[in-house]
Amino acid sequence: MSELSVNHLLGIKYLKEQDIQLIFETADHFKEVINRSIKKVPSLRDITIANIFFENSTRTKLSFELAEKRLSADVINFSASQSSVKKGETLIDTVNNILAMKVDMVVMRHPNPGAGIFLSKHVKASIVNAGDGAHEHPTQALLDSYSIREKLGDVSGKNVVIVGDILHSRVALSNIFALKLQGANVKVCGPKTLMPKYIEALGVTVESDLRKALNWCDVANMLRIQNERLDISYFPSTREYTQQFGVNKKLLDSLDKEIVIMHPGPINRGVEITSDVADSKQSIILNQVENGVAIRMAVIYLLASKIK
């Protein structure tokens, strides 16, 4: 297979396993490119991409922008906070106005779940979902799996635990879809209040004891508590959360085997993981960031090649 089965990247849910493999193989080549002294290729010089962010982001926005520039695409950036959205413009109007300026692809982050899907049905451009509310964050899940593949050789058959706020996390959902599609075993671990009711329906198991979960896994993906999405109190205090679901060096060293620590960022040091864990040799957090650029280059390259 040499092309994606989709025209937009709206979520991992819509991908096939071969799509993921194609993205990974393409990302391998781009990873070699971004490690050259001249890190740029001219492939997308006739493509214009709009990054529209209705929600704050550092890593994802920079990573997408860098990926686009490394592919020689023309890039325009748009943040909702400095735009006419504040004056009452609708999403479709905003995007159609941007597309009227001859834009081929839209990378969008939006606080509402399904915003990307909605947009893909109403505008004529390739859409990449850079996070839609608590729904999906496909490129993050792809780069997470890619980093596991890089570190452990394969994703299939590996035990992965996702720890933290599963309820509000788009990273968790996309990761579950991606990992299951590639044949990994997935556990989720976190306070009961932050666990979606029917999460087992996705083929994952729930574990409330962090130590048990860590002893079982090859990889632990530690999520941040999304304070901005917590409308009510889900646990008594941050301190209590850390005591039960935070990973520190002592806990890590007391495990039966050496596990890989991942984090999608931004890290709240001392809450979900301590600094010595985040900076330990078991942590591949910065590899994830590097791989993020290669993965996004691959996704954009493969989607752009379908624009006619």
Add this chain to the structure above:
Amino acid sequence: MSQKVLLSSKEINIILHRLACQLLENHLDFKNTALIGIQPRGIYLAQRLNDILKKEYGVKHIDLGFLDITFYRDDFRRGDKTLEANKTNINFLIEDKNVVFIDDVLYTGRSIRAALTAIQSFGRPLEIELLTLIDRRFSRHLPIQPNYRGRQVDAINNEKVKVMWVENDGEDTVYLVNNE
């Protein structure tokens, strides 16, 4: 569809030795020379020449690399298929080196145009030469000519030149395929 043999295994072997000698004549000890096989099909030819130069002509060391030109091609989004990349493997500096591009067939010259752009990502070579096994005459879209050529062929546009290598295809043969 019909096909005829342009070069047999024996003829290919003779040509490879001649090309190796021509390279040797211009580059002597290969100290400041890099052979770059163009992916995907040029790598077999580059590897062969490298082996002949080392085994039969006693060249001690040759910088041999493979260059993938996919991301530098000028037909991105112009065909039906997504262009699939191959591995680039150049683990030496090409700054101020004599670079020899090696590809199996020179047709429109567009691949070589892409390779000329791609190689710049690895430094500024002193000079670049081109070696091809088959040079299809009268079909160039760009002003690009080989410095070393195995065999010149007059082929019309609906004909295709297919170079087969033992390593990949089980035989050393060059075919002229007519698609009519």
